[in-house]
Amino acid sequence: xxxxxxxxxxxxxxxxxxxxxxxxxxxxxxxxxxxxxxxxxxxxxxxxxxxxxxxxxxxxxxxxxxxxxxxxxxxxxxxxxxxxxxxxxxxxxxxxxxxxxxxxxxxxxxxxxxxxxxxxxxxxxxxxxxxxxxxxxxxxxxxxxxxxxxxxxxxxxxxxxxxxxxxxxxxxxxxxxxxxxxxxxxxxxxxxxxxxxxxxxxxx
Numbered sequence: 001x002x003x004x005x006x007x008x009x010x011x012x013x014x015x016x017x018x019x020x021x022x023x024x025x026x027x028x029x030x031x032x033x034x035x036x037x038x039x040x041x042x043x044x045x046x047x048x049x050x051x052x053x054x055x056x057x058x059x060x061x062x063x064x065x066x067x068x069x070x071x072x073x074x075x076x077x078x079x080x081x082x083x084x085x086x087x088x089x090x091x092x093x094x095x096x097x098x099x100x101x102x103x104x105x106x107x108x109x110x111x112x113x114x115x116x117x118x119x120x121x122x123x124x125x126x127x128x129x130x131x132x133x134x135x136x137x138x139x140x141x142x143x144x145x146x147x148x149x150x151x152x153x154x155x156x157x158x159x160x161x162x163x164x165x166x167x168x169x170x171x172x173x174x175x176x177x178x179x180x181x182x183x184x185x186x187x188x189x190x191x192x193x194x195x196x197x198x199x200x201x202x203x204x
Contacts, residue, residue, distance in 0.1 A: 036070040037089025038111075038204055041080070044100040044125050044189045052079035053087075060099075063191050068094065068204045080104060094204060100125065100189075107149055112204060115181035117153045124148055125189040130170075132186065133162040137169060156180045163188050163197060171195050 032038070043049045043060040051058045051066065054076070058066055076087040078097065085097065085104045098105040112119050122132045124144040131142030132150075141150045143166070158177045162169040163186075171188070176199065178184055187198040 032070040033072055035073050035091045037073050037091060038068045038070045038094035039078075039087065039089065039097060040068045040094075040202075040204075041066045041078070041097045041099060042123075042187060042198075042200075044098055044187065045102070046191070049081050049099050050079075063187070063189060063196055063198045065096075065185070065187070065198065065200045068202060096123075098123075098125070105147070109149075110151060112183050114153055118156050118178035118180055119183040120152045120154055120178070121183055121185040122150050122152075123185065123187045125187060126195060128165060130163050130165065130188055133164050133169060135160045135162055135169075135172060137162070137164070154178060161186065161197075163195075171197055173197055173199060 041049070041051050041058075041060060042065040043062060045062065047062060049060050051060060053069060054071065060066060071089055073089050073091045076089060078085045078087045080097070080099050083104075087097075092111060094109045094111055096107040096109060098107055107123070109121070120132070120141065122141045122144060124130045124146055127146050129143040129145055131144065132140045134140060140161070141152055144150050156178055158175055160173050160175045162172040164170045173186070176184070181203060183202050183204060185200040185202070187200065189196055189198065
């Protein structure tokens, strides 16, 4: 088995983080209309990606995820490094566009409704089955197939996580606070030939 390195990339992608792209004339962080759909872009490639949407652009570094953007439901086009990707937004839905190996994979997600709890979202972007574990090695989610994802609502807590094959830890995160009403997404991916955990926080 290949040598695994414990390497963490911590990204914060709050819904109200910055004035980026947005639906219609609104700046990012404005209140979404009732008929809006949401999407974000995760860069799981080995280089930067330029994202274009409705005349606005956003550059994402390796293992970086954008905040969620929104637009009224309808058919749109997103460009990633000059490649056009059809984007269908439906009222009340959300999705992650995964950019990897020069291709786009669309991951449909269940919107987060229970704001009295915290949500964990686990994305396995490696080529082997993985589980999300406690630091003691207990399974929280998984095993998850390569390219798959899973969700779980949990109580607010301060903790750290690991990923591994069955109960064997391969990489861990530093301690983090899971907050009520917040989604913590953990993307496990290869960067430079080594496994990384990219942690992205949002309220979506």
